[in-house]
Amino acid sequence: MSLTAFTARRARTLRLAAAGLTAVAALTLTACNSSEGTGTKTEGKSDASTSAPADQTSDSSGSGSSNGSGGSNGSGGSNGSNGSGGSDATSGAKKGGDAQQSGASKGGSNSSDNSEQEIGPCDINKLTIGVKSVQRPVNYMVLEVNNHAGVDCNMLGFPRLKFGADAQAATPVYEDSKPQAVVTLAPGETAYAGIRTSSADGSGQNGYKATSLEVFLEGSDDSKSVELPGGSVYIDSSAQVTYWQSDLANALD
The missing domain is CATH 2.60.40 (Immunoglobulin-like)
Known part of the structure; x- marks a missing residue:
């Protein structure tokens, strides 16, 4: 074999080897990128999954604001609008009205009795x-x-x-x-x-x-x-x- 032929064959072998290494490197890179993409997607799903409860928690908190202890229907609101203070005030007003009505009724009854008592025997x-x-x-x-x-x-x-x-x-x-x-x-x-x-x-x-x-x-x-x-x-x-x-x-x- 001549030197020229040998040199050409070796160069071809090296090109084939280089091409093979390039292919392997490409496959490896693709695999890495695919793995990283999957990881990113998985991480994204994880974030989405984490985000969803956060939103739900936010909604729950919002519901809690509406119905919770400080909300309009919660214990605070109940105490404010329908609680013991309002109930006692209403009860007190009612008792006062009943007492006044009872007093007026008794007064009227006494007035009637007094009116009858004022009728004395004829002179x-x-x-x-x-x-x-x-x-x-x-x-x-x-x-x-x-x-x-x-x-x-x-x-x-x-x-x-x-x-x-x-x-x-x-x-x-x-x-x-x-x-x-x-x-x-x-x-x-x-x-x-x-x-x-x-x-x-x-x-x-x-x-x-x-x-x-x-x-x-x-x-x-x-x-x-x-x-x-x-x-x-x-x-x-x-x-x-x-x-x-x-x-x-x-x-x-």
Whole structure:
């Protein structure tokens, strides 16, 4: 083999070797770059994965701000808007209102009671008193009193009647005539009491002719003399008087 041929062959061998080394180096570099790219991508995924919880945490924190201890619906907000302070204030206001209402109610009740208590018994000196005969029932009269005191008054019980100067006791009351309530007279109103003077069948005893009538009211020693119809009336042991009535018909029933 000539030197020239040998030299050419060696040069070719060296070129092939160099080309092979170049290829190997390229493959190695590619592999390294591929590994680094994968690593970068993996790192990127890791960052993304880490970033996602961070965002969620941020959202959670945001939710916590809305609903947490310092938020509008949290314990702080609850204490501020609906907590014990507001509740106590509302409760206090309610109790105050109830107490005021109760006081007003009691005051009204007391006023009503006082108003009723102010109605006292009628004063015989402030009453116009008269007596008159009636056709039915027979042997009956009716006693009428009219209030001119200017204020309401109560006609208590029944009138105490003393017929004639020699009468030993007041005329007995007819118990069945007792009304359900005391008769109250407003100014100008009239109350009535029926008087049976004697028995219709003549069964009464100890009869006498009375020429005067003195009227007393229950609970008072004051009296008024009343003129009798015709100047006199026959009285016997069956004489009776009714309780005060607000209606004439009840007085003669």
